[in-house]
Amino acid sequence: MGLGGEQPGSGPAARRRGTSEPCSVSDHAALARQERAAALRALAAQFAHHVRNRLAATRAVCDNLRLELTDPDHQHRLQLGLNEIDRLLDSVSATVHSVRLGIEDSQPVDVLGDFDDVVRIAVAGREAALPVQLSGPSDLRCLLPRAALRAALYSLLEQLLDDAATEAIHIDVAHAEGTLSIRCAAEGRACRDPDAESTGAPEHAIGHSQLGLLVSERFACDMGGQITRAYHDGDCVYTLALPCQTAAPD
DSSP states (O other), X not given: OOSOOOOTTSOSSEEEEOSOSOOOHHHHHHHHHHHHHHHHHHHHHHHHHHHHHHHHHHHHHHHHHHHHOOOHHHHHHHHHHHHHHHHHHHHHHHHHHHHGGGSOOOEEEEHHHHHHHHHHHHHTTOTTXXXXXXXXXXXXXXXXXXXXXXXHHHHHHHHHHTOTTOOEXXXXXXXXXXXXXXXXXXXXXXXXXXXXXEOOOGGGTTTTSOGGGHHHHHHHHHTTOXXXXXXXXXXXXXXXXXXXXXXXXX
16 A cells, blocks of 8 residues: 555565554545544434333333322323323434435445545644554455445554554454454453443443444444454453455455
8 A cells, every 4th residue: 555564474465553644634534524423323313212111110110000000180181291201202213214324335445545544634733643554455345335334443542552552553344154253353452341341232221332433333333243342361352243245356
């Protein structure tokens, strides 16, 4: 990609990023807008799921209470409340379904090439950009929604780059058995949890994981995959697993 030399022993294709690569302001702004738009859609969906679950639980309790009441006036008043809950549930459900339409159709994606570009944009303009190493098969092409994939990776990179404890980032890409695996390891973070933790379920993202990961989580969920977090020897490792098929080379 012209942005660095291969690193020995780092895989079929490996590149290291610094601060010297040129990156246009328009490139950075465009990707940042995509990431913010995806974050808003993800946040809306996360919030809607939480509201819908709690409204459904409240409705079930009220419905059971209505069956126990004998006073017609009390039954009528409770039914009015149930009707309002039903209207709210319909509104929230409509929001959830509309948010899911945010991902575009899949297309052949040059995985390493697009990731190379996203890394270059993410590190550009930072006063002390961290070294970011990218490795994987240089000829890997997968059928994926390209813009959403780029926004998800950008969101994850921003999360790691903004962490003051991160000293370097390694991204390894591989495809096997119909799944694209994107492993992002941040060196320098203290090991706090030896067990992997799934963060792909949108129902638990608010208050469970950081806001910067919402885009990656939502993208993994919409693709039928998952994102997991684990800690190994002081490194924090996020792995994004996306079911997808490979595409024929150009």
